[in-house]
Amino acid sequence: QVQLVESGGGLVQAGESLRLSCAASGRTFSIYRAGWFRQAPGKAREFVAGVPWTGGNTYYENSVKDRCTISTDNAKNTVYLQMNSLKPEDTAVYYCAVSFFRRTWRPWIEDDYDNWGQGTQVTVSS
Numbered sequence: 299q300v301q302l303v304e305s306g307g308g309l310v311q312a313g314e315s316l317r318l319s320c321a322a323s324g325r326t327f328s329i330y331r332a333g334w335f336r337q338a339p340g341k342a343r344e345f346v347a348g349v350p351w352t353g354g355n356t357y358y359e360n361s362v363k364d365r366c367t368i369s370t371d372n373a374k375n376t377v378y379l380q381m382n383s384l385k386p387e388d389t390a391v392y393y394c395a396v397s398f399f400r401r402t403w404r405p406w407i408e409d410d411y412d413n414w415g416q417g418t419q420v421t422v423s424s
Contacts, residue, residue: 300324300413302394307418310384314422318379320394320415331397332370332377333357333405336390336420343393347379348405351396357405362388384422391417 306318322329333348347368348357356368367380377394395411397403404410 300326300329300396302413302415304394304415304418307392307420309421312385312422312424314384315382316420318392318418320377322375322396326375328398329396330399331403333395333411334368334379334392336392338390345406386422386424389420389422391419393417
């Protein structure tokens with residue numbers, strides 16, 4: 299198992315930036331990919347971004363792809379989500395997740411992730 303702890307959420311105004319962090323511990327050598335999801339009030343959890351743990355192609359949900367950057371720091375066992383030009387509709391609880399080895403990985407599919415963090419609240423005021 300891998301334990302994940304998110305941080306960096308908070309209350310910001312529209313147009314501002316935040317960097318979310320997700321620190322992994324435990325069997326981190328098992329991690330192959332990582333992703334960020336979010337859940338707004340009254341809505342289903344949705345994919346935000348995904349990346350191989352050691353870097354490479356990145357994947358983004360369309361509404362954030364020009365404003366967000368996902369990255370990893372393997373030395374720190376941490377995955378980041380840099381979010382710029384935040385909008386009120388970005389308000390949600392943000393979750394990080396990691397995926398162990400699997401032959402096919404679909405970054406936007408929750409079932410393709412094995413461990414999840416508890417989430418961090420991001421609130422964007424207009």
